[in-house]
Amino acid sequence: MNVEYINPFIDAIVNVLKTMAQTDARAGKPSIKGSKTSKGDVTGLIGLAGEQAKGSIAVSFSASCILKVVSNMLMEEFTEITDEVTDAVGEITNMVSGGAKKTLSEKNIRFDMAIPSVIVGQGHSITHMTSGPVIALPFETDHGPFFIEICIVNTG
Amino acid sequence: MNVEYINPFIDAIVNVLKTMAQTDARAGKPSIKGSKTSKGDVTGLIGLAGEQAKGSIAVSFSASCILKVVSNMLMEEFTEITDEVTDAVGEITNMVSGGAKKTLSEKNIRFDMAIPSVIVGQGHSITHMTSGPVIALPFETDHGPFFIEICIVNTG
Numbered sequence: 001m002n003v004e005y006i007n008p009f010i011d012a013i014v015n016v017l018k019t020m021a022q023t024d025a026r027a028g029k030p031s032i033k034g035s036k037t038s039k040g041d042v043t044g045l046i047g048l049a050g051e052q053a054k055g056s057i058a059v060s061f062s063a064s065c066i067l068k069v070v071s072n073m074l075m076e077e078f079t080e081i082t083d084e085v086t087d088a089v090g091e092i093t094n095m096v097s098g099g100a101k102k103t104l105s106e107k108n109i110r111f112d113m114a115i116p117s118v119i120v121g122q123g124h125s126i127t128h129m130t131s132g133p134v135i136a137l138p139f140e141t142d143h144g145p146f147f148i149e150i151c152i153v154n155t156g
Numbered sequence: 157m158n159v160e161y162i163n164p165f166i167d168a169i170v171n172v173l174k175t176m177a178q179t180d181a182r183a184g185k186p187s188i189k190g191s192k193t194s195k196g197d198v199t200g201l202i203g204l205a206g207e208q209a210k211g212s213i214a215v216s217f218s219a220s221c222i223l224k225v226v227s228n229m230l231m232e233e234f235t236e237i238t239d240e241v242t243d244a245v246g247e248i249t250n251m252v253s254g255g256a257k258k259t260l261s262e263k264n265i266r267f268d269m270a271i272p273s274v275i276v277g278q279g280h281s282i283t284h285m286t287s288g289p290v291i292a293l294p295f296e297t298d299h300g301p302f303f304i305e306i307c308i309v310n311t312g
Contacts, residue, residue, distance in 0.1 A: 044285075047203015047212065047270025056203065056271040083283075090285030114203025114270050115212040115307055121280025127239075129200075129246030129272045151271055 004107060005100075005152050006030055006135055012099030013059070013139070013148060016092055021072040025146070028138035033128075038136060038147055042066050042081055043119045043126060044093030048101075048152065050111035055152035057100075058126050059093045061144075068143035086118045093118070096148070111152075160263060161256075161308050162186055162291055168255030169215070169295070169304060172248055177228040181302070184294035189284075194292060194303055198222050198237055199275045199282060200249030204257075204308065206267035211308035213256075214282050215249045217300075224299035242274045249274070252304070267308075 010027050017023040040060030048055040061069070063081065070088045071078045078085055093116045101113060119126075126149065128134050134151040166183050173179040196216030204211040217225070219237065226244045227234045234241055249272045257269060275282075284290050284307040293304040 043275070045201055045203075045273055045275075047201075047205065049203065049205040049268035049270045051268070054268065054270050056273050058273065086283050087285070090283070094285070112205035112207070112210060112268070114205045114210050115309065116285045117201055117212050117214065118283045118285060119199070119275050119277075119280050120283070121275075121277040124275050124277025124280045127242050127246070127274045127276070129243070129250065129274060153271065 005104065005150060006137065008100035008103035009057070009096060009148055009150055010137060011103070012096040015099065016095045017069060021069045023069050023072060023141050023143070025139045025141055028140065030135055030137050033134040033136040033149060038149065039123045039125050040147070041122050042085065042089050043124065044089045044116055045119065046093050046097050046116040047114035048097070048111040049114065052155060053109060053111045053152050054155050055111070055150070056128050057093070057097055058149040059089070059096060059146070060126065060149070061089065061146040063122070065141055065144035065146050081120050086120060090116045090118045161260065161306060162293065164256035164259035165213070165252060165304055165306055166293060167259070168252040171255065172251045173225060177225040179225050179228060179297050179299070181295045181297050184296065186291055186293050189290040189292040189305060194305065195279045195281050196303070197276070197278050198241065198245050199280065200245045200272055201275065202249050202253050202272040203270035204253070204267040205270065208311060209265060209267045209308050210311050211267070211306070212284050213249070213253055214305040215245070215252060215302070216282065216305070217245065217302040219278070221297055221300035221302050237276050242276060246272045246274045
């Protein structure tokens with residue numbers, strides 16, 4: 001996978017969480033996701049498809065992190081994963097993918113976005129069904145970790 | 157959502173499970189998914205995107221059902237959700253979407269498929285982030301239930 005795919009996603013999530021939830025997200029070291037399974041509590045997933053590229057993107061939060069993020073976003077205290085929290089994760093996933101799509105289209109990497117879905121379940125695992133690499137981007141916040149997984153395959 | 161989207165998915169999953177896993181899937185009554193959250197143990201998710209339509213499809217199995225299906229497919233007894241089971245769910249999701257895509261393209265409804273992902277986690281919930289309807293298709297097998305959720309929105 002082309003490394004130029006990565007930075008637009010980092011920039012997008014850092015920007016989204018900063019402006020919408022007053023949350024500083026600190027990017028850790030990107031790695032190729034191997035057999036190690038990453039687990040999250042609330043995950044936004046969105047597919048990408050087009051003539052040039054296809055892929056899937058996961059934005060997966062620990063419960064502690066997303067509860068604080070959404071509490072900040074909606075200026076209301078959330079202590080459990082409600083529909084509002086699920087919706088917010090879908091919206092964050094959309095905004096991150098949309099932001100990255102815009103940056104990538106300027107580099108002539110174009111794709112359409114599918115409809116996002118959100119998975120809720122303590123410690124669920126996510127596997128992307130691709131023979132290509134999956135890039136894992138870990139992040140830390142003051143309220144706990146989250147991660148983004150990016151898998152994009154050239155088809156053009 | 158156009159009802160002509162539904163039958164190609166029913167036909168595809170019934171055909172895939174019959175030919176690959178000698179499993180009879182009996183379709184229940186389709187419904188519009190409301191606030192009721194459906195929960196599965198192993199879910200294959202795939203995004204659809206294109207100039208005419210975008211969407212997301214979930215194929216979600218109870219553990220008992222998928223363990224028997226994969227045991228039949230691979231002619232080996234599986235009693236827990238291993239990587240082979242996860243891979244098989246990804247493959248089933250791909251085949252069902254691919255089969256439906258082919259049928260729908262003959263009706264001039266065209267989209268590209270994203271990369272599928274598979275979620276594993278007992279009783280996780282799935283929410284599709286769309287303002288349009290989500291069609292829930294329940295199925296029964298001799299080994300337990302599974303369901304398909306279809307959400308496709310015209311964009312063209």
